[in-house]
Amino acid sequence: MEAEQLGAGTKRAAVAALPKDFAHLAQEPELAEARNQEVRIRRAEAAKLTALLDYRARKLQEHQGQHAFTRAAVEKAIVRDAALVLTATESAVRRLLECAEFLQEKLPQTWGAYAEGAVDWARAQRIAQAAEDIAHREDLLPVLDEDAKLKAPGMNRAEVDQWVKRRVPELDAEAYSARCERARSKRYVVFAHLDDGMTKIDAMVPTVSVAALERHLWTRAQARIESSAQGAATLTQRVADEFVQRLQGSGVNGPAPTEIVPQGADSAVGSGSGSGSGASRPGSVNAKISILVPAETLLGNSEAPAVSEDKSFVLPASDVRQIAHDPQAEHDWLAAGIRADSQGSGEITSIVPLGTRYPLEGWDGASALARAVNLLDTSSRSRFVSGQLREAILTRDRTCQAHGCTRPAWRADVDHKTPHDQGGGTTPQNTWVLCRDHHIMKSHRLLPVPGKDPPQ
Numbered sequence: 393m394e395a396e397q398l399g400a401g402t403k404r405a406a407v408a409a410l411p412k413d414f415a416h417l418a419q420e421p422e423l424a425e426a427r428n429q430e431v432r433i434r435r436a437e438a439a440k441l442t443a444l445l446d447y448r449a450r451k452l453q454e455h456q457g458q459h460a461f462t463r464a465a466v467e468k469a470i471v472r473d474a475a476l477v478l479t480a481t482e483s484a485v486r487r488l489l490e491c492a493e494f495l496q497e498k499l500p501q502t503w504g505a506y507a508e509g510a511v512d513w514a515r516a517q518r519i520a521q522a523a524e525d526i527a528h529r530e531d532l533l534p535v536l537d538e539d540a541k542l543k544a545p546g547m548n549r550a551e552v553d554q555w556v557k558r559r560v561p562e563l564d565a566e567a568y569s570a571r572c573e574r575a576r577s578k579r580y581v582v583f584a585h586l587d588d589g590m591t592k593i594d595a596m597v598p599t600v601s602v603a604a605l606e607r608h609l610w611t612r613a614q615a616r617i618e619s620s621a622q623g624a625a626t627l628t629q630r631v632a633d634e635f636v637q638r639l640q641g642s643g644v645n646g647p648a649p650t651e652i653v654p655q656g657a658d659s660a661v662g663s664g665s666g667s668g669s670g671a672s673r674p675g676s677v678n679a680k681i682s683i684l685v686p687a688e689t690l691l692g693n694s695e696a697p698a699v700s701e702d703k704s705f706v707l708p709a710s711d712v713r714q715i716a717h718d719p720q721a722e723h724d725w726l727a728a729g730i731r732a733d734s735q736g737s738g739e740i741t742s743i744v745p746l747g748t749r750y751p752l753e754g755w756d757g758a759s760a761l762a763r764a765v766n767l768l769d770t771s772s773r774s775r776f777v778s779g780q781l782r783e784a785i786l787t788r789d790r791t792c793q794a795h796g797c798t799r800p801a802w803r804a805d806v807d808h809k810t811p812h813d814q815g816g817g818t819t820p821q822n823t824w825v826l827c828r829d830h831h832i833m834k835s836h837r838l839l840p841v842p843g844k845d846p847p848q
């Protein structure tokens with residue numbers, strides 16, 4: 393790893409490399425110490441796992457050629473020995489060794505990043521878990537492994553989770569569709585009545601059937617907080633109240649709920665995607681949800697999945713096509729041009745409104761886009777970002793733009809990087825999405841604006 397020199401103190405300590413957006417934090421001696429200790433812990437953990445796997449390999453070697461029953465007993469004894477020396481449970485050690493072995497054998501580059509301290513165990517483990525879906529694809533594992541080595545060191549656990557959730561289905565869309573099909577059989581709802589007058593509800597249901605509900609509850613709860621003088625309840629409590637109202641069948645009147653609608657698109661940029669928003673249906677949820685779906689998926693030429701605008705969920709191609717052609721759903725179609733990188737991530741460079749009718753009937757792709765207005769080239773004289781420009785910025789940014797933050801754009805603010813009263817324009821270039829917490833930090837000059845480090 394690269395090392396940077398820390399100036400403070402008589403002894404200059406090498407600080408494990410930090411991404412350049414917050415490299416200035418290496419100048420804080422306490423943070424530099426914490427960073428170095430963190431990397432040391434990761435390396436020590438990797439060395440511990442390597443030692444355990446070496447022990448396992450040696451013991452199995454000693455019993456090579458013996459009866460399968462004997463070897464199975466040896467395997468169990470190895471786990472027990474390791475559990476004893478680590479004071480851990482045997483089941484925990486078994487899971488640990490299985491995951492470490494999978495990483496070493498199937499994802500050696502990810503293991504290497506862990507062993508040198510560039511990623512922690514939680515991230516390495518999440519990548520291994522996601523890779524199990526494509527464990528049978530010897531051709532795809534090295535692709536994911538290479539991607540992970542490049543991306544995971546710069547991401548936290550939540551970002552890695554969002555990334556693999558999207559990336560693995562992209563690599564093997566057919567396997568993902570089949571897994572979604574199997575997963576539907578796992579649906580359930582369990583009500584656990586506790587001893588304090590409360591009930592815990594645990595449910596497994598198709599994402600497509602509740603994604604709009606989630607947005608609806610948050611939107612209504614937020615609106616109530618903003619309009620409430622008392623402000624007694626927290627946002628979390630308000631969301632629960634809205635949920636109960638829905639369960640009881642109240643609050644159904646009013647604008648009908650929205651259903652997600654994909655947005656078809658193609659683009660000159662190549663991997664065209666679209667985002668769409670949802671429709672209303674009496675008795676349904678009134679909320680707008682946007683998802684990005686490759687045009688080829690809508691056309692039925694591909695099983696590539698759709699991803700929600702806020703990156704929080706992925707939908708199989710069959711669900712998306714069903715929504716897109718649902719006669720009762722109302723959609724706003726947008727075409728998004730994406731500049732994709734080789735690891736399956738992409739930057740949205742153009743957003744073109746296409747209207748409410750399914751746009752791929754008679755769609756002439758790039759030439760249609762060339763005639764349309766790219767909302768990311770527009771601007772407003774107003775200080776406030778509203779209307780289509782606001783929608784376009786939310787769609788472009790997808791989540792809060794503070795490094796490491798995964799809060800969805802639809803729950804966040806659109807902020808001027810250079811404040812409007814200091815001459816900053818209301819343009820896509822001068823605006824970015826920030827969640828409330830990071831917006832407050834930025835207002836106090838405690839959050840770096842991209843390309844400006846340290847914070848200004």
Ligand SMILES: [Zn+2]
Nearest residue numbers: 792797827830
């Ligand atoms: Zn944030």
